[in-house]
Amino acid sequence: MDRREFLFAAGAGVASTLSSRIFAEGLGQGSVESGVTAISIDLSKTVGTLPHYWENCAGSDRTVVGLRQQWREDLVRAHRDMGMKSVRCHGLFDDEMGIAAAGAGAFNFLYVDQVYDFMLDHGVRPFVELSFMPEAFASSNNRIFAYKGNTSPPRRWQDWHDMIYAFTDHCVKRYGIGEVSGWNFEVWNEPNIAFWAGTQEQYFELYRQSALAVKAVDKRIPVGGPSTAQLAWIPDLIRYCGAKGVPLDFVSTHVYPNDPQKYIFGRDHAYTFEQVIPRGVEQVRHQVESSAMPHLPLLITEWSSQNPAFIADTVKNCIGLAETMSYWTFSNVFEEGGVPSGIFNETFGMLDQWGIARPSLHALAFLHRLGEKQLQASDGPVLATERADGSFAVLVWNLIPAAEAAAVANGNPMAAGAGTDRAVGASRLLHLKLSGLRGRKQILVSQVNSQEGSALPAWKAMGSPKYPSQDQIKQLRAAAELGKPAAHALAPDEPAVFTIELPPNSIALLELEK
DSSP: OOGGGGGGOOOOOOOOOOOOEEEEEOOOTTOOOTTOEEEEEEEEEEEEEOOOGGGSOEEESOGGGGGSHHHHHHHHHHHHHHOOOEEEESOTTSGGGOSSTTOTTOOOOHHHHHHHHHHHHTTOEEEEEEOOOOTTTBSSOOEETTTTEEOSOBSOHHHHHHHHHHHHHHHHHHHOHHHHTTSOEEEOSOTTTTTOOSOHHHHHHHHHHHHHHHHHHOTTSOEEEEEEGGGOSHHHHHHHHHHHTOOOOEEEEEOOTTSOHHHHTSSTTSSOGGGHHHHHHHHHHHHHHTSSOTTOOEEEEEEOOSOHHHHHHHHHHTTTTOSEEEESOSBSOOOTTSSOOSSSOSSSOSBOGGGOBOHHHHHHHHHHTSOSEEEEEOSSSEEEEEOTTSOEEEEEEOOOOOSSTTOGGGTOTTOSSGGGGSOOSOOEEEEEEEEOOTTOOEEEEEEESSSSSOSHHHHHHTTOOSSOOHHHHHHHHHHHSOOOOEEEEOOSSSSEEEEEEEOTTOEEEEEEOO
């Protein structure tokens, strides 16, 4: 399923559950059976840094939902658990936000102040997406989504320019240039598909007007684009800005694992489902480095999956390719298709209705708990790190390759349980040979699988109520949470071998305290 057809998506299948086993043992050479993955980790050798680029931003539904209590609670938790540093929302200039609803020059910043004040008070910065068109400025009735964001170019470019200038100036006066110069201002959303009713040439003029307006307030404020779907238009925008002398501080684009590959790579079936994002991001990185602006930061401002193992694998394979990868979205307060239909409603979000955690939140929380020094490890489904306090954190996973691009198990961003609730593929035994322990004798293990970190089993046991009672909501919230890490003794001799069995599409965080 193409994620851009999600309004017509069918539900995810229900599957049987799997369990996992963990055990530590001193295994010698030749003890690894057929079908078992052996991974060596040297905790004493650093091979580079691990910038937490996936934490720099996460997406949200349109800006006005930032006034809602559940969205606000979800923001606080996403910031706390997975380190979310900024939030990117659609629809900043939709009439329901009121900024230009009264027409040119009559600007109203009440609602945006309330949303941004809350975000900043809780340690989260706005990632400013300049969209969509106020109805008073619009040149047509082209609209998108249930909330009818206007996608047309403006009738008068000066009206758009003046609004961007006034908005940016207001933010600087309210929050200070020291703060606002740390935000990113991104022009529009996916102008190469249905989000823009104009041409590419008209988008470039929109970009020019926006960039000049932002920079007229203060040259230190970063501005970029083209915020395209399917990794498009990056070389085009760089050439345009270079030729016209238009400011460009970063380039941004989007990619999903089920995007049509012919639009990204020029042909269908160029890569497996799991390779689409990393190979696509690598391709765009090469486009930037081969351009007249080779040092531009590359920001992937939308990508998604509900599969914990897919999330971990994608993050590992994109290290060094992008400065930001903004997960879409952190909250299930999401109404592009209209009011959500009940709980576990197969739309985006790390958190479900009533703030119930999804496996994707736990996966990103595990990644947040990794250190920023990457340690030497053999190839495989592993990220081994050292934290600033000298403790070690190792993430391992069992990603099941998708049989087809439409497979829910490996990336459908709308399936609440994704791969963890589908009995596909086989469990995997990982034998981790650990050297450089420096006297550590215990390992703490946390897991996310079909039984741990998911409320779906409890929900099904209740009879899958569409509108759970208040008591049931409390039970589901509790069922979605992870328990305390399990402590396991390590063999006294080095290298020690720790063996863990991972169900399909599950992940585990292994921690060795100082």
